Amino acid sequence: MTTTFHIAPLVYEPEIIAALSDLLIETVEHGGSVSFMHPLEEQVAASFWKSSINSAIAGERVVLGAFEGAYLVGSVTLLLNCPPNQPHRAEIAKMMVRVKHRGKGIGRALLKAAEEQALRRDKWLLTLDTAEEVGAAGLYEKFGFQKVGVIPDFALKPAGGLTGTVIYYKKLN
Ligand SMILES: CC(C)(COP(=O)(O)OP(=O)(O)OC[C@H]1O[C@@H](n2cnc3c(N)ncnc32)[C@H](O)[C@@H]1OP(=O)(O)O)[C@@H](O)C(=O)NCCC(=O)NCCS
Secondary structure (H helix, E strand, C coil), X not given: CCCCCEEEECCCCHHHHHHHHHHHHHHHHCCCCXXXXXXXXXXXXXXXXXXXXXXXXXCCEEEEEEEECCEEEEEEEEECCCCCCCCCEEEEEEEEECXXXXXXXXXHHHHHHHHHHHHHCCCCEEXXXXXXXXXXXXXXXXXXXXXXXXXXXXXXXCCCCEEEEEEEEXXXX
């Protein structure tokens, strides 16, 4: 079955913060390596997203959402506030899609939209890292990201136990 969805920058609204928090909690619960440990409290998730959307309002990042109707099914963040000597670089972060909506091209569409947002701001070098175990290396490699290497024992998995992180980059032009 095909899913129709649209992608839009997210704004600071209570429903959006709640939907982002649900998405993050579910992602962590299912082993997604996105900086947090399981179980993730709703308040902690909401506090993270409030701060993230405020940072977007300040122009330091772009937080994109994928919607099926009014329902938030995925999100990705483009971090823009690189140091002054890296004005051409941005970083992909917090890529996640609701468990039931995975495998339908939403992750790919979010990445494409993030690239468009980067190019619009003359950011032509994208970097990211993803967990070696249960990460999204396959998605990034299919999207043309080049693997740089692995930092072993970089982070804890959501349920505990260390995993390495894989560093990637992509030049957009
Ligand atoms: C990673 C994630 C965002 C992918 O979202 P998705 O909507 O399922 O991805 P898509 O359906 O657009 O997949 C696009 C392609 O990448 C591949 N792919 C997606 N996730 C993959 C993964 N984790 N490992 C390997 N390949 C993957 C798909 O097979 C698909 O290939 P195809 O186009 O040849 O069919 C989703 O699995 C997720 O939320 N994971 C948990 C959080 C996480 O690990 N995020 C990454 C943090 S760096």
